Amino acid sequence: MKPERKRPSDSEQCRQCAACLDTCVVVAHGGASILSELTGDDQQGAWHCVNCWRCIERCPHGVDIYDVMMRRRRQEPVPPAIEGSIDRICRSGCALRIRDLNALRVMHGLDRLEIIDEETVNRLLAEPE
Amino acid sequence: MKVLVYPGCMVLARFQHYEAASRMLLQQLGYEPVPLNKFSCCGASLLPGATDRWVNISAYTLGLAEQAGADIVTLCGNCTNNFKRVNIDYRERPAVREQIDAALGRVSLGYAGGVRVHHILEILTRRTADLKGLRRRTYNTRVAITQPCQVYRPETITGGSGGAPSPEAFRRLLEGLGIELVSYPLEAACCGATALLFDESLAIEQGRQKLASARAHGADVLCAACGNCLYLLDRQQARVRGDQREPRMPVISVSELVAGLLDEAYATPFLSSGIP
Ligand code: SF4
Ligand code: SF4
Numbered sequence: 081m082k083p084e085r086k087r088p089s090d091s092e093q094c095r096q097c098a099a100c101l102d103t104c105v106v107v108a109h110g111g112a113s114i115l116s117e118l119t120g121d122d123q124q125g126a127w128h129c130v131n132c133w134r135c136i137e138r139c140p141h142g143v144d145i146y147d148v149m150m151r152r153r154r155q156e157p158v159p160p161a162i163e164g165s166i167d168r169i170c171r172s173g174c175a176l177r178i179r180d181l182n183a184l185r186v187m188h189g190l191d192r193l194e195i196i197d198e199e200t201v202n203r204l205l206a207e208p209e
Numbered sequence: 210m211k212v213l214v215y216p217g218c219m220v221l222a223r224f225q226h227y228e229a230a231s232r233m234l235l236q237q238l239g240y241e242p243v244p245l246n247k248f249s250c251c252g253a254s255l256l257p258g259a260t261d262r263w264v265n266i267s268a269y270t271l272g273l274a275e276q277a278g279a280d281i282v283t284l285c286g287n288c289t290n291n292f293k294r295v296n297i298d299y300r301e302r303p304a305v306r307e308q309i310d311a312a313l314g315r316v317s318l319g320y321a322g323g324v325r326v327h328h329i330l331e332i333l334t335r336r337t338a339d340l341k342g343l344r345r346r347t348y349n350t351r352v353a354i355t356q357p358c359q360v361y362r363p364e365t366i367t368g369g370s371g372g373a374p375s376p377e378a379f380r381r382l383l384e385g386l387g388i389e390l391v392s393y394p395l396e397a398a399c400c401g402a403t404a405l406l407f408d409e410s411l412a413i414e415q416g417r418q419k420l421a422s423a424r425a426h427g428a429d430v431l432c433a434a435c436g437n438c439l440y441l442l443d444r445q446q447a448r449v450r451g452d453q454r455e456p457r458m459p460v461i462s463v464s465e466l467v468a469g470l471l472d473e474a475y476a477t478p479f480l481s482s483g484i485p
Pocket of ligand 1: 103104105106107113114115128129130131132133134135136
């Protein structure tokens, strides 16, 4: 069932002109993106984005689509693969699992390096007191 | 000038040769790479959707660069975009500045907003004439570019004081170095890499169309300037090509392509494909 249409709030300044829609590869592929939300066609597209930012350059009304997208992402279910990557960043400071990092670096003539520790990541991401 | 070469998670994990070639070029151009003592993700395209405190993670690397007296040189589009965005927010949004100052204070680091961020392409395009002077060889092959979206857009973030880097500048860099460039309609189309996280069929289709278009217009090699483009078009190429009727298309980073003109050891992945 198609979700009920939802108008963006005034603060998002979107006039639903749809000028952005034909820039979006997600929409062209038949999916729903943040643009589908802004134009009222869908409600669950904020995580579906390749970050090409063509839409921002196309919008004639200066909508900060990045900002709207990030706020809405915090209200929508996170796709499982993305949830795993976010969790990894928060636990290990790196979005990908890396085995034998320094062995590979030395093989390529690169300096060894350390990855930030979990405690530092936690401190950086902690709620302000 | 001191530079902190920031590989980003993808290049750190999978494309060490891109980082090595970038460092070599920077040194040849007179830059002084400083060690990155602690690597931390820039936040990627993911963390900003989870918390508005993602900026603290990006600012950590900006703080390390400032402590070392260095500018940051990035190798991926998303890292470039994130660091530039955080720099702008730090300067223009007092609440963001306050939040970053407090977070960095908790890990005994500081940031005063003074680090400039350049994608490697910005440096190479500015220094084309110098690179030309350093060239030792030429290639006899036709190269197509896959343009890195997030290095260019949105212009309000990527522009900076020196003006935004541009797809045309990327083309001029390679042409200026005597490389035969191929134009194809999907040069500026998104590679699709980020879609692997939420819609694999979209990602594979984007990559398939791009490779097919470059090949149909006579490209022997594809040149990328972002770890994510390399990941989809190179590492995932077997899936992208599907039935494998076409031969593999070598995909190489801009740094390796350029560094290979100075010293062929840096263009190994490309040269080992048999294309001179
Ligand atoms: S940035 Fe995202 S929403 Fe905007 S056009 Fe690209 S894929 Fe679509
Ligand atoms: S985001 Fe901009 S271009 Fe898209 S529908 Fe709204 S006003 Fe129109």
